Structures are given as structure tokens and as C-alpha cells.
Amino acid sequence: MPEGKISDNLVRSMVSSIVADGASKLTSGSSPELENSVKGKHNKLFGRENPVHHILGGGKSADVMLWRNKTISGSVLGSATIIWLLFEWLNYHLLTLVCFAIVMLMLGQFLWVNAAEKFSSSPIKLPRLAIPDHVFVNIAKSLGGEVNRGLGFLQDIACSGNMKQFLLVVGSLWATAVVGSWCNFITVIYIGFVCAHTLPVLYERYDEAIDSFMELLFEKLWTNFRTLDRKLANHRSTGKKGE
Template sequence: MAEHKEEEAEPVTEKITEHFDSSSSSSDSDDEKSKPEAIEAKIYRLFGREKPVHTVLGGGKPADVFLWRNKKISAGVLGGATAIWVLFELMEYHLLSLVCHCLILSLAMLFLWSNASTFINKSPPNIPEVSIPEDVVVNVALSLRYEINRGFAVLREIASGRDLKKFLGVIAGLWVLSVIGSCCNFLTLFYIAFVLLHTVPVLYEKYEDKVDAFAEKATAEFKKHYAVVHAKCLSKIPKGPSKDKKH
């Protein structure tokens, strides 16, 4: 009887193990099926962004300042820019006058300190030698040259007439900048851009899900209207020669 019970118990355990193996294999297959679906269903990000906001801003200390990682440094930079704008724009102070007055004050203080040290029986102040490193100037010049050449290449591509959408976008952007430039001078425009860099990225990083959802709806509506305009008007405009065509 005992041997008969043991023989009946063995298939029961085998059935239980087979059940767990089949359930685990089915769950693994479900996970493998769900992975491609999760990859395909990507979340819409503004301007097709795939990287974090910190990486898009270049990373490092500048991105930390724009995203207020260190509130004291970011507040100090924004406060310094505000002080410069108030000094030159509201108080109508001139840059050349500021440079001359700062040099007069610093030279007078160092001169008086050097002469007073002889009466106090102290060594005169060790004035450091200031010089601009050659590597820094060369790197800045090369970076500026690269950006200017890239801008010229983009303008040349737009002027060739191959991409009408990009052409209209650039024309609209330049027109908006011309309108803004007629309302304020370059310093005010630079200060506005500087303030936006310190406010818009940090607000977007905080509310990026809501902003991206709204941007997705707005982009869909814009594509609908653009398709109508393109079908009625823009498609009838002749385009320039393609890149593959040899002259």
C-alpha cells in the first residue's frame, strides 16, 4: 500500500512542476512581447528630444546654473546680469566710462598701498602678472569659426530652395527678431534671452510631461493646417534643383 501511494504522489508533483514551468514560460513570453510594444510606444518629447534637459543644455556647470542645481550660484549670476542691465540701461552708464573708472580706482588703491607699506615697515603688495593664455584664445577662435561656417552652410542650404518649410520658418524667425529688435536695443534683448535661459529650462524640466502633451496636440493641429496649405498653395511653387543633379 505504501508503495502504491508513493507511485500516485509522483505524478502529482510532476504536474505541479509542469504547471509552474508553463506559467513561468508564458510570463516570460508575455514580457518579451510587451518589450517591443513599450519600445514602439515612445513618449512624445518637445522638438524630438531624446536626452534629458541637462544634457541638451550641454551638461556641466553651465547646465547646472541654468537648471538651478545650486541656487546660490544661479541667483548670483542672474543678479549680476540684472545689475549690469540696470547700470547700463536704466542709469544710462557707458561701458568705456565703467572700464576707465574701475581702472582708476584699482590703480589708485594699489599705488597708495605700495607707498603706504614703506611707512608701515611692511613689504609692498605682490601684484600678480595678468596674461591671457594662448590656448584659450585659439580654442575660442576655432569654436567661433566653426559656428560661423556652420551658420553660413545652413543659410546656403536654405537659399537653394530645396526645403520650403525650413525657408518659411527661418524667414518668420528673422522677421520676429527684427520686430523685437526695433522695440529694444541689443543689451535689453540679450538680458531678456539670459533671463529666459534661467527660467524656461527649469520650468520645462519641472512640468515636462504636461508641456509635452500640450505640444503633441499643438503639433498635430499644425500638421493638419500645414497639409491643407501645402496642398492648395505650396505644392504649386516650383522647387530648386536637387542635390543629386550634376551641373
């Protein structure tokens, strides 16, 4: 049998085995292996040692993502949903929305000034609209800090030699790339925003079960990977002997 066909069959069986095993672990709440792993000492996802709130920065943004204040978190997620609906379903564009907002602002000021001139003897003086410079500086610093922290995290994963963490990050990036090929950039940003406001709070609530499940899943993946490598090595050695 050709080597490519052997690899394809083994990969298919490996993936189906992992999916079946993962589904059984998730749907079965009485799995002895999962219960023992939860009761015992389990490895934290990404080697986590600190609480999820601390990993997310420990500030107001972490409070929003972990739903410490449900009103604020719900408002942020609802606003993002409205913006996504405007762009995706109503086919608005960013320049269109900006222009409409400026027109509405100018119209409001125009009516206010003209009404004040007719019904008031003293001239009205509107406050000047200006965004402080430090706002832009803080945004740039925060954005740059998050980008650098993300790059440092990816580099640490690549250089740590931890196969489980490496495979998890690569798999996440691959899934993101696949989703990006299905959707436009706005939808991908929205999906990431929704995930950022749902996955951390779910992980914080069910961290032990998720950590244990991922540990078992990676063990299954690593076992199948070694089986695939051993069978391919045996096939190569058999082919060389036949030559």
C-alpha cells in the same frame, strides 16, 4: 473676391483659431485630448532624445542654467540684471565702466603702496596683474564651439524635412527679430540671458505637458495650413475656368 483678401481672411482666422486653441489648452487642466497625449507617447520638442542637461552640454554651464545650485544660478542672474540696469537705466557705457574699474584698481594700489611705505620699513612688492593666455584660448574655443554647434543645428533643421521643427525654429527667429526691433542690443542680450536661465528649467520640470501642447499646436497649425492651401488652389482653378 480677390485672392489677396481671401488669403488675408484665412490667415487671420487660422491665427485666431490657433491662439484660441492654445489658450484653452493651457488654461484647461482637464482637456481630454491633452491628457491622452500626455499619457501616451508624445513627440519630444526638436526631436529631443537626451535629457535637457545633456543637450545643454552637461557641464557647469548646464548646471547653472538648470539651477542645480540655486545660490550660483541666482548670483549669475542677479549680476546680469545689475549690469543691464547700469547700461539701460543709468545710461552707462562699456568704456565708461571699464575706465572706472581701472581707476578704482589703480587708486587702491596707489593708496596701498604709499601707506606701506609710510608704515613699513621694508618695501612692498605687489603681485603683477596678468590674465593667463590659456584663459583667452579657452574662451575662444568655447565660443567657436558654441557658434559651430548652433550653425550645425540650424542646418540640420533646414535639411531634415521635418516641417514642425522647421516652423518652430523659424517662428523663434522671427520672434527674436521682432523683439530686436523693439529693444536695443543690450536688452536683447539680457532677455536671451534671462530666457536661458528660466526656460530650460521650466521645460525640464514640465516637459511632458509642454511637448504634448506643442504637438497639438503644430497639428492645428498644419491642418489650417493645408486648409489655406486647398482653398487657394480651388480659388485659382475657379478663376481659370471663369477666364
